Amino acid sequence: MSFKVYYEDPATVKDRVPESLEVDSVDDLPSRKIIFVPVNRLVDHPLNPRSAMDFTPDALRPLSESIAKVGVQTPVVVTTLKDIHREMIGIDEADWPVAQSNTLLVLAGHRRVAAARLIGKDKVVPVEIRPIPDDGIEGVNAEFSALCVTNTDSKDPGLIGKWRGYNAWSAARRRVGVSEDMSIRNLSAILGLNRGTVNRIKWLSDFPVEVQKLFETGVADDNSKTKKGLLTEEVIDAIRKVTEGEGDAKVSWELVINTIKTGLQAGKTGAEISKLIRALKPKLNDGEATSGVTETKTPPPA
Numbered sequence: 073m074s075f076k077v078y079y080e081d082p083a084t085v086k087d088r089v090p091e092s093l094e095v096d097s098v099d100d101l102p103s104r105k106i107i108f109v110p111v112n113r114l115v116d117h118p119l120n121p122r123s124a125m126d127f128t129p130d131a132l133r134p135l136s137e138s139i140a141k142v143g144v145q146t147p148v149v150v151t152t153l154k155d156i157h158r159e160m161i162g163i164d165e166a167d168w169p170v171a172q173s174n175t176l177l178v179l180a181g182h183r184r185v186a187a188a189r190l191i192g193k194d195k196v197v198p199v200e201i202r203p204i205p206d207d208g209i210e211g212v213n214a215e216f217s218a219l220c221v222t223n224t225d226s227k228d229p230g231l232i233g234k235w236r237g238y239n240a241w242s243a244a245r246r247r248v249g250v251s252e253d254m255s256i257r258n259l260s261a262i263l264g265l266n267r268g269t270v271n272r273i274k275w276l277s278d279f280p281v282e283v284q285k286l287f288e289t290g291v292a293d294d295n296s297k298t299k300k301g302l303l304t305e306e307v308i309d310a311i312r313k314v315t316e317g318e319g320d321a322k323v324s325w326e327l328v329i330n331t332i333k334t335g336l337q338a339g340k341t342g343a344e345i346s347k348l349i350r351a352l353k354p355k356l357n358d359g360e361a362t363s364g365v366t367e368t369k370t371p372p373p374a
Contacts (some may be wrong), residue, residue, distance in 0.1 A: 075174065077101060078196055081143050097173040098152055101201065105107070106147050108196040111188045115175050118160045119243060120182045120236075127186050136187040139195075144188060144237060147198040148181030151215065153363065155205070172269035179215065231305055232287055234265060238273045241340050272308045280325050281313065303332070303343030310349040323352045 074096045082090040095101055153161075153172045163171050177204060178185055187197045204215050256274075260267045276287060289305045314323040328349060335345035 075110065075113060077110075081108055082196060083143055095241045098176055099173070106200055109150075109176065109199050110194050110196050111185055112193040113175055114148070114178050114185050114197075114199070115153075115161060115171075116182055116185070118157075119160075119239075120178075121284065126183055129190075132183065134189060135183060138189040139184070139188050141189055144181075144184050145199045146184070147200040148184055149179045149202050150176040150181075150199045151179055151202050151204045153177050156187070163165070170174050170344070218358050230301075231269065231276075231308075235273045235276050235287075238270075239277065270304075272305055275308055275312050281330075282329055283311070283325070286329070286336070290336070303345065306346040307332070307342050307349065310346040314353040316350055327352060 074094050076094050077091050079093070079102075082092075087360060093102060093372065119260065151173055157177060158165070158171075159170050162172075181197075188197050253297040256267050256270050259265075259270045259274075265273075274286060278289075287307075288351055311328055315325065315328065329357060331348050331352060332345060335348050340348070
């Protein structure tokens, strides 16, 4: 089934027919770096690290209105479908050959595509086709490096998007039979992130699910409608600091979670929540643990 792609945005061409090309398969797409493709030829990556909150109608509406006026300004990064994607996306085996021939997989730019879909299924967007190696660990590394590094923007708390990308990459590695742990140095090189960020991503992955949920949503409970605080790298560092050690030397997760929720409900910033968490750790003074509460001593008799 053939479809049309464009060398320019038809919406910007007024006095002539936009230059286009009819193709039977994505393999026939031109080698030009940027082409314009209808959004109905794009499929979202199932492990997109962006939060679901970024894709609500209210969140997408301003972007959709902007695209309707001026088009998509930054190309969407896409690649061709590989066999590893079939079960992830949920396409029947019988339909897979057609899907591979007629569909491109979004790596970066999911919100732009979602906002363009609100305008209409025939809306075209600029895409950059990124070659990814065939099935195997090299392809997984290249694909999920793109997911992990590029799917953040000024409205995303950065580290959280990269953490989602890391989880997606780890899941894909398991799908191709690779499960061994990697050194921070190697992870840093593959994912294109500095070692401090990789360390924090791995720490966050080891935190309880309830803590991870607080980082993802930035709200104190499921009934919250807006973000009341921003959980940052400082908070991850503080949590790890107070939960290290054995016995009385570490703080319980229940206390950490309650402290985070209290901070979020009070509208505290990430830096302020970090201080609240650090204050939970008993300080050692001359070898004795104190809780920070000053003890009232009875004066000696006169």
